[in-house]
Every structure is written in C-alpha cells, then in structure tokens.
Amino acid sequence: MFLRMVKGALTRQKGKMVMIAFTILLGASLATAMLNIMFDVGDKVNQELKAYGANIIVKPKDNSVLEDLYEVDGEDEIQSSYLQENEIGKIKTIFWTYSIVDFAPFLETTADVNGTAVTVTGSWFNHHLSLPSGEELDAGIVGLRSWWDIEDGQWLDEKVNPDGIMVGTTLAQTLGIRAGDRITLTTDNASKNLLVVGIYNSGADDDDQMITNLDIVQELANTGDLISSIEVSALTSPDDELAQKAARDPMSLSVSEYEVWYCTAYVSSICYQIQEVIPDAVASPVRQVADSEGAIMEKTQLLMILITILSLLGSALGISNLVTASVMERSNEIGLLKAIGAKDGAVSSLVLTEILITAVIGGIAGYFVGYGFAQIIGKSVFDSSIEMKPIVIPIVSVLIILVTLAGSIPAIRMLLKMKPAEVLHGR
C-alpha cells in the first residue's frame, strides 16, 4: 500500500513532481558542470599558459657563462660543450612524459649574409618524431613561439621547405629581405642558398636574427649532430613547500617525500627526471614562466572554487526552497492522512520517499545536462572537451540528497505539528 501511495503521488501529481524534478535537475546540472570545470580548469589554464613558451631549459652540464659574454664581446663563439641531437627524444621517456607538451633544440652560429654578420639559430619547426614507445608527435618552435607574428609569408614547414629560413623583422628591414627572396649564408665551413619563407616579429632580441632548420646550422657551424640547448614546455603543478625543499636539494628529502615529489609534476621533478635520461645535461626551470604559471593557475583554481561554492549554495537553496514550498502545499493531503490515522513516521516517510525518488530522477538527468553544459563551456572557451571526473558523481549525489532532505524535513515537521482538523478546514 505504501508503494501504491508513493506511485500514485508520483504519477498523478505529475505537474508538481515534474517541477520538483526539474528544479533538482537544474541544481544537479549546475553542480555537475561547475565541479567538472573546477577540477579541470587547472589543466586547461595550464595548456593556455603554454603560450608563454618553454618553462624548462636544458643545457650541457659544463656550459659556461663565457658563451654569453664572448658573444657580447663580439668574439667568435666558443662553445665548449654540446648536447647530442639524438638525445632529445629521450625527454619523452621520463616518468612525466605526458606532461611534456613541446620541445625544441637550439644551436646558434654566426654567418655572413651579403657582407653582414648575422646570428643564425637552428631549430625544429614542426619536427616529426617517432618514439620507441610507438608514439608519434610533432615538436618544435611553432608551438614554443606562439607569440610570434608572421608579418610576411608563413611559418616554415620542415617537410615543404627543407632549405627554408625565417628572418626577424628588424634584420629583414636592414637587409631589405622579403618573403620569397633567396639569400646565401656563408661561414668558414659551408655556404647555403636558402629561401626566405617568412618574416617574424617577436618583439624581442631575436628580431635581428634568423632561424632555420637545425641541420643547416649544424652544417654551417660544422658541429655534426650537436645542439647547444633544448627548450621544453611542460604542464606542471604549482610549487608547494615540498617542491621548494626538493628544488634546493632533492637528496634532502625522506624516501616517502621523494616518492611524492618524484610522482608529482612539479617543474623541479620534471627537470630532475630530464637530467636522469640525459646525463650530461642540466635542466633548469625558466623562472619567469614556471613561477608565474604556478601563481596564475593557483588563482584561477581558487577563483573557480569560490564561484563553484556560490553556485552550489545557490542551487541548494533553490532546491530546498521549492521542496519546502511543495511540501507545505500538500498540507491538506497530509492532514487527511493524519485524520484517518496515519502516524507521523508513516506520513514523513511517504513524503520523503516521493521526494527522494523525484530527486534521484532529477539528479540523474541533471548530471547529463551538466555534462552538456561543461562540454559547451570547454569547447567554446578552450576548444577542448572537459574531462569528466568520476569523483563528481558521488559529490553531486550526496549534495542533492542532503539538500532535498534539508529542504523537506523542516516543512514536514511544520506540517506534523498542525492539527488535522485545522488543516482540513483550510485555515
């Protein structure tokens, strides 16, 4: 009979129950969407911050400061140590391999163009790599220099223009070079006739330099397969105390701290892991990028958490409000049930069961609607889908049930206090 009454209320009072279910649906969808976005916003913003370029730089171990100084002094470049080009791929074999978004090797030399000495950098643009793990990827500076404006021509494509070169805007003006021109670079070791594919504006010193494929510079500098540095762009977690302690000296950590640190995508642990696979190298964080990323991500996450809390509160109030209102509305029915001898417990459990069934239906539907909202936001803001975290399901379920109960219990208690006679006489 209990079930029959519940069923009767659910099916025959369709209008009211649909309204409650609808409100719960809205609340649940809002909670789902916000929680999912909140959990995913860190990753998403992290991806966006990759626009700032590499946050880790890998250099040979005993690469001295002299390189920079001698350059300034205008003397010939003397680089005493190099990294091997074939070691670059190893970066993708570290524990946090999936955090590594992009990377590119660099090698600089000075070459003569129509009697002017210019700095030429060799790098990867969209270099295709097939890793031993079977993974395929394109790495290079197209991703690492996202702020570059291509003023004339286009980005160099390694497959299309193996003999292409890109020229900085200041240098291009000085030399009167435009995209489509051919220029000849000469060094003591070789001479290359290259096609200017694009003119870039970086807003920095490299505007009076040129950049071309790595192998061309290696030939010009006669260095074989050597490179001078690697820039790595990695998704990292914001630093905390552990990371700071580890950054000073990884060896000072206890075994369990070390485990935690090693298995967290701190910039310091990624650097450490890169040094493990490339023994001759020193990987250090580019603080300008790494630190700022941490700060911004932390703020964004905190902001989203607070907005989420507000919207959860809002939907909780909305649901409990409506539940309260709709329970109160049923004073007549409850009065009648009491008049014909129903005990308080029986009445409460009847009303609660009805509302909880409605809540479950509304909650499940709401989860999927919320999924939709999260995806719409993900797609329109970040051009990628929001990952649905399973943890959201229990959180939303508990929330909905608690809120529904919280909304109905005071109303039920109020109704139980009323005398059936009064209720029935509609006072």
Place this chain on the structure above:
Amino acid sequence: MSLLELKDVSKIYGPLKALDKVSLTVEEGEWVAIMGPSGSGKSTMMNIISCLDTPTEGQVLLDGVDIAKENSKRLTEIRRDKIGLIFQQFHLVNYLTALENVMVAQYYHSMPDEAEAMEALEMVGLKDRAKHLPAQLSGGEQQRVCIARALTNHPEIMLADEPTGNLDEANENIVLDLFRQLHKAGTTLIVVTHDPEVADVAGRTIILEHGKIKKEVINSKEK
C-alpha cells in the same frame, strides 16, 4: 419584468445532464431557497446564476439581459455589479483583515471606501473585530464578514451557497437573522442549501432532483 428568469436552461457535462431544461423566475425582493440532494444540480444552477458558468442551452435573463450569451469578461462585469456571493467555506483572503476583505469587494466594484465597509461590518455586528485576520475569527464571524463583503456593494441579487453548512446552531441563527434583515430591506436572496430549516425561512423553496425541478413549495408562514 422579473429580475431573473431561467428559460429551459440545460448544462451538459459529457454524458451527464447536470441541469435539464430548467425554467425558473425570481422576482425582485423575493427570498428563494434551492434544495436537493448532492448531484441534483444545485451548484450548477448556482454557478450559472452567479455568472461563474454559462449554460449549454437555454436563456438566463438577468435584468432583461441574456447572460448565457455573454463572454467571460462581460460576465465578470455583470457579477461584479449585480451579484453578491456568500460561500460555504467563506473564502476570505487570509492575510487581509476583516475590514480589508470587505474593501477588496469594493475595490473591484468601484472605489474602496473604508467608512462604507465599516458600515457593512457594523450591520453584521463585527465592527469591533474589523482589524482581525480571518484566522482570529470564529467560523460564524468569518461567514458574517463574507456577508458584509457581499452586501457592501448593494447587489441586486445575493447568492448564498450552503451559507450555514460549516456553522453551528447559534451561528446559523445569527446568519439567518441577517438574511431576514436583508430580505426586509428588499434584497433579493437566493440560498442553496440542503438544510430544511434554512429553506423553511425562505419565501419559496425549489426542490431539484436529477437536474429537474421536482417541486416548488411556497412557505406562507413568514417568521
């Protein structure tokens, strides 16, 4: 010309004939009681006379106007201007005081007038309870507020649907006394009831059964 004239009025709900070709005439100043068992068509007739519903067939002439043909907007106006309603469940607005409840009727009719509303309350003997909310009044008092509300606009017809259905003996007498006063003052009264005692005080009793007038009794003994 009669104040109210029903000519062959029928009201059909699907297969059910709530009213079946009923004809009735009520003269100005008359006091008519309508009696009958549940489902005899009392309420339907009441709703039609009070302009809350329209008949399926037939003519209802109120002051010579056929209200059966009017649209709901016109019906509302006619009801507002000519009819005072008294309900079994009183139907007072529970957040307004007795006085304000009377004034609501004035408000929709023409202009709210506190003094006039007070007069109506005085007439039903509730002057000192004017500032009370319905919840603070007894059932009889609520019904008297309801009557005050109905008479404050000086309607041509006062319609009461089971006015004593929810009242005890003492309050019933108070209400009936009020009706007598109104009758003396010349108000046309139509009272739907199934209480013979209430019907007896009326000048004429019409007994309905299965949607038809079964018999009509003239109560000569005016009390």
Place this chain on the structure above:
Amino acid sequence: MKKRTMFFRMITASLIRRRSRMFIALLAIAVGATILSGLTTIYYDVPRQMGEQFRNYGANMIFMASALNEEGLTSDILEQGLTQIPDSKIVGCAPYRYETVTINNQPVIVAGTDLQGVSKTSPYWFVDGEWPSSNGQILIGKQIAETLSCGIGDTLLMTYSEEAIENPEQPDEVPDRGLNADAVNIEFTITGILDTGGNEESYIFMSLEDISELTGEGPYDVCELSVSASSEELTGYVDNITSRDLGITPRLVKRVTQSETTVLTKLQSLVFLVTIVVLMLMMICVATTMMAVVTERRKEIGLRKALGASDRSIVVEFMGEGMMLGAVGGLIGSFMGFAFAQAVSVNVFNSTITLRPILVPITIVASVIVTGIACLIPVRRTTEVNPALVLKGE
C-alpha cells in the same frame, strides 16, 4: 480612498502577513540576485585582478633610446617618457645600465639597476640569500657565481677602465672624463645568488650609485616597465610616446603581452560563460519558486475573480507583488553579491574591489523583470481557470 492606495495596501498585507512563504520567495530572489551581481562584479574584475597576476611574468614594455637620440636614455628623458603612462598603471619600472668590467682579468658584465624596481618588474627572480640593501653589495647570477666559484658573503674586486675593455655593444658610451685613463678598483660583497633560469644568471647586479662609482655616470641602456593595462592600452602608450618624439623608442615585450591577452581572454570568457549558465539556472530556480508560491494561491485568485476582479487586475496585482519582492530581493542580492565578490577578491587576489554603483539598479531591475515574468506565467494560467471549480475546493 484612492484605488491605488488599496492596491498597495493589499500587496503589502500579502507580503507582510504571509511572512514565511514570502520569505522563501524572497530568499530565492535574493540568492539569484546575489549570484547575478557577484558574478558580474567578478567578471568585470577578472581582467584587472588576473592582469596583476600576469605581472608575475615581468616587464611587458621596454624603453630604449631611439636611433636619433645621441644623449642616450638619460634619467630626464626617461622621466618624460614615464609621464605618458598613468602612474596607477605602472606596477614597476627598472632602468638598466650594462657595463663590462673585469674580475681577475676575466670580463664580466655588470648591470646597474634600481633593485627595488627590479623586484617589481621581475617578481620571478629567485634570490638565494639577501637582496642588496646598501651600497657596496651585489647580486650575482648563478652561472657566473659557479664560474667564479664564489658564494654569499664573498667579496669581489672589480676593475673598470675604458681602455681595458672594448665595448662594441655600447659604442656611444661617454664615461666621466676624470676616470678615463685610470682603472677604478672597487670591492663588492655578494649578498645573494640569483636564479632565474634565463640570461640574467650570467650577470652581476648592483645599484645605480655603485655602477656610477665604478664606471662613471652614463645613460641607461634600457628601462623595463611592468604596466598593468590591456594590450590596446599598451599599444596606445607606445604610439603616443613614439609620436611625441621624446628620444625614446618604446617596445612591447610581445611574448608577455600577446600571451597575456590570449590567456586573459580565455579566462574572462570562462567566467562569462559560467556566469551565463549559473544565471540561467538561477533564473529558472527563481521562476519555479515563484510559480510554486503563486500556484499555492489559486483559491485566492478564484475568489477575487468571483468577487468581480477582471483577469487584468488580478495579473497586475500579482505582478505588483512579485515585482515588489523582486525589488527587495534585488536590493539585498546586490549587496550580498558585492560582499561575495569582495570575499573572492580578498581571498584569491588579496585586494579589495570597489562597488560598482551601476550594478545595484541593474540587479534590481533584472530581478524585478525575472520575478515579474515568473509570476506572470502561473497567474495567467490560474486566471484561465473557472473560479467556480477553484472555489468548490478542488
């Protein structure tokens, strides 16, 4: 008594005497309005607040001497340039002078700068030890510290002489005549080692007074500025300064400005979309609550109709009631929303926000409209019902 007086008397009676129900509705509206005003405030504040966070990335504008300027970037010229940018927008400003000196006959680049300014323009600098606090103290790059194998507390003897070092980068350099021939030797104490992961690690930093003492007076080579402004504003400043021909060539640090615009736009549109979704849902929540509240009063509507109220007057009365609720809820909500936005700002960004007065009327109008519409639908539907049926006690 006027009709209008009775109208308001009825509405206020309904609002005041039906306290608990009205409280529920008011709560719903107030929460909706809180979210509206809170999120809108945050939405407008995000670029400013996050913009300040983005200043962590360091300088986004640099001043250099323009090609025709023979004096170089002197402090007078720099002052003039700085007046073109509103003071409130400048987060930090650090002029740099680079000179080459020798330590143990090895050439080393020293940079003289306003170290306090640097801590603003380059907040990412990680100093092991202390920042120099008085003259004679220096900050040394990590790489050069390794090369020279020196640490905190050590002293370095620097030698500067015009002839000793040829300086191709700054050929215009005109040091003080008196120091021309003689080499200057000054001893400095290292107070901190600088770790940035960038080129700075190979320089030595000292105060402007120290570098003048060591190498003589001279113009700045470059001035780094951290300006808290949108990219359009920045471009505006650059164009303005360029056109005034002050002897300064301002340049934007593209890497910082461009990326900031990208990320900020995304963040703002995220908050925008979230605001829209939350608002939509809150509106519906308010609407359903109002519907429940109105539907509850079907009997009353039926009674009013029976008493001769026209449909229109019933709609107007209920709307009036709803809108009054909306106005009160909106007023409460706009202040609660401000409190929320303030809490967010203080907790997340450690800064306060000012109340946007325009948001108060907007919030109130929006909640009045939403509640009005929310009432309209159920009232309309109820007025269509035959009062006879409602009064019979369905």
